[in-house]
Amino acid sequence: MSYTDKFFPEEPSAPKIVTDSIPGPKGQNAIKSLNEVFDARCVYFLADYRKSIGNYIVDADGNTLLDCYAQIASIPLGYNNPELIKVAKSDEMVSAIVNRAALGNFTGVEFENIQRSLLKYAPKGQKYVWNALSGADANELAFKAVFFNYQSTKRGFEKPFSAEEEQSCMENQAPGNPELAILSFGRAFHGRLFASGSVTRSKPVHKMDMPSFKWPKAEFPSYKYPLEANEEFNKKEDERCLSIVEEYFKTWHCPIAGVIVEPIQSEGGDNHASAVFFQGLRDITLKYGAKLIIDEVQTGCGATGIMWEHERYNITPPPDLVTFSKKMQSAGYFFNDQKLIPNMPYRQFNTWCGDEKLVMLAAAICKEIQEKNLLTSIKETGDFLYQKLEDLQKQYPDFLKNLRGKGKACFIAFDMPSSEKRTEFLNKMRISGVNIGGCAEVGVRLRPTLVFEKKHAQILVDILQKVLATL
């Protein structure tokens, strides 16, 4: 009995579309009204979450769509998952909602166990976690940890701040506020606040008109597909990109304290890189005394068939910090070196220091993934799906290009010939009963839940086949 058979007995067996457009008339009116109190320009359709179930999302007009986007890759175990509903209804959760703690000052007696149950699922080589509220927040807190560590190493961990440092930092000046950089990659996405925005490089709309830190942008490999047929080219591409990184370390006008990289650039187009590339980054950061931050916000929590995508590459020693959010529901960064805990209290601090109810949820999600072997099943689904997509690629080589994500569960993407065709494709898929998202300019990314099974994949393939024939 599959997971969805057991836990979602009422999950629909197929999409059901009841209006001529999505959103239908009811949804369109509701969006207009919503727009008076919320910027609704980006709303694809209004969802009826209480009616949604498993892999199916129901909209305001009663359309039922197979959801291959899952709240921008953020719903881990399907809508209204009964195991998570138990957690949501628990006395512990109710208390966490009405008595939200300032965790850093007045930690609840139950919190240590919650934190330990989350840490069981930390990436290999990571012993600690610091909690955050979103992916952007997690990345920026990771940057703080890296900068504190960099300056403490320089100053001496036991040494107090100098009077000059204290005075200058209150004026936003060096030496208290030093010039330090985080290096990121072209097409990277790490968030939209000011420091996270400065390392995001996927689209101008994410960065335009914001003051930014003058941090360096290296190049992420652009491989040729299929990978097996282009080994020589792709190897040179790794070398080229790594040499750019090293060049920045040698020449940048201020110290580069850290490098942040996604194991698979997701928002930026589902761009993959090799174990050689990641190990090369590790080697360069070690050589120059910088920290390596792996951003697993979109790839983590089992999305690629392994709990943390970067573990696939056996980076040695493991990365210094690993950030997470999205499917984990909670956010934060894992780390291993105790020296990434600031040398003084109150340096990495804020009112709430995370959100206990989300940490509780994160631990429950990870436990469910492990206990129900969901990594195994999502990998099987992915292998099945990838093979079907390869067939479709052969059939429609102009419309389904650069298929990628083989062996990485359902974390699969392909390209359309143009941005316009991509929009047409996504709209046609939606009105045919499948919700999918795009990435970068022409990419289509599959981001279903972890309880997406072969039967769901087959429905996706059938509808894909139908829609591709109309493009």
Next chain:
Amino acid sequence: MSYTDKFFPEEPSAPKIVTDSIPGPKGQNAIKSLNEVFDARCVYFLADYRKSIGNYIVDADGNTLLDCYAQIASIPLGYNNPELIKVAKSDEMVSAIVNRAALGNFTGVEFENIQRSLLKYAPKGQKYVWNALSGADANELAFKAVFFNYQSTKRGFEKPFSAEEEQSCMENQAPGNPELAILSFGRAFHGRLFASGSVTRSKPVHKMDMPSFKWPKAEFPSYKYPLEANEEFNKKEDERCLSIVEEYFKTWHCPIAGVIVEPIQSEGGDNHASAVFFQGLRDITLKYGAKLIIDEVQTGCGATGIMWEHERYNITPPPDLVTFSKKMQSAGYFFNDQKLIPNMPYRQFNTWCGDEKLVMLAAAICKEIQEKNLLTSIKETGDFLYQKLEDLQKQYPDFLKNLRGKGKACFIAFDMPSSEKRTEFLNKMRISGVNIGGCAEVGVRLRPTLVFEKKHAQILVDILQKVLATL
């Protein structure tokens, strides 16, 4: 029948201390163990939230303390408030927990009503809200709105980005990433991320070793107390501080797009300012085409006996943006001008665009404050308490200095003669059964819940009297 009599019939009638120190032996051991998985250096004591009730917090050793700090000013209606427990247990809340929406793309059908119920409690003159996850996040998103507006005004709202802007912003360079500033004030606190950290000026520990934006720091008035006896001096202080602000607008090396200010600087020492000062800021921002952001993170949601502290000053026209968090549990910024909605979609955007469960909670908190007239009762408590504190100030003029917050409910503070005495005082208060927090170097701030009543105030005063006698 008072609110606590009605809703917290089991609230203790007095603190009860059962160990010789706080934390006691059990708490100390638990903190040591917690520290293995969480930076517990700032933990005052471990709390047993499920046993805490109303204004009383219970610790791991079974000590029961009257809580005048309330999770760094963040618990609005007392521990385990039954009206909030109803909300926490509702089907809507359970769904929001297990089906967390990417609100900007797939808004739930129920969300419009939730958003409207929050907007009922917006400050006068504010029509819209954008949701965030913390005070720092709210302030930074407000900055983004201000910067977008500033550049769109310059460029023309209908005009697309130029090729040069698009290319340069991807390199973190002007003109796409322009030099623009937010002006803040000495002793201000607005958060600890990178842009919010750049406007925070309360203590070096909040800013040290972080790269920062080179933004200007004006001076916040330092009044002499009691206010009635120092009108002439304080008036000149307003003028002096306003002229510094205007000078920055005339001379700063880049445009100042916004000014951020707290109605009462809280973390920075409970520093108050006059209606004249705030109107002066409004006038200057209007004169120079900048936006005025009021940070109500700590002062808002009724803490000062009025829903939003800045409304007391009748700033005309009202401020452009008002940020909130803490007692609201949800965070975000209110605003009025539609032009603060970015001219293009996806500019102010992120995966979750807030957290529906927290918006739901915020609306419920505001509703409860209004329906149960909690602003009236907290003002009465504050007036009663202030008078008692004035008496104590006369009795202990060396230890209870610069009493401030008259007429502002229980948002009251005073100063100790030194940082050491302050620490001694806070520790002695705690072991005597009252949990209080400090602010700035020598300040003591009272931040009880909104259901703090005369009977609680009397207990606080009695214990204060006892402890002051021992200093």
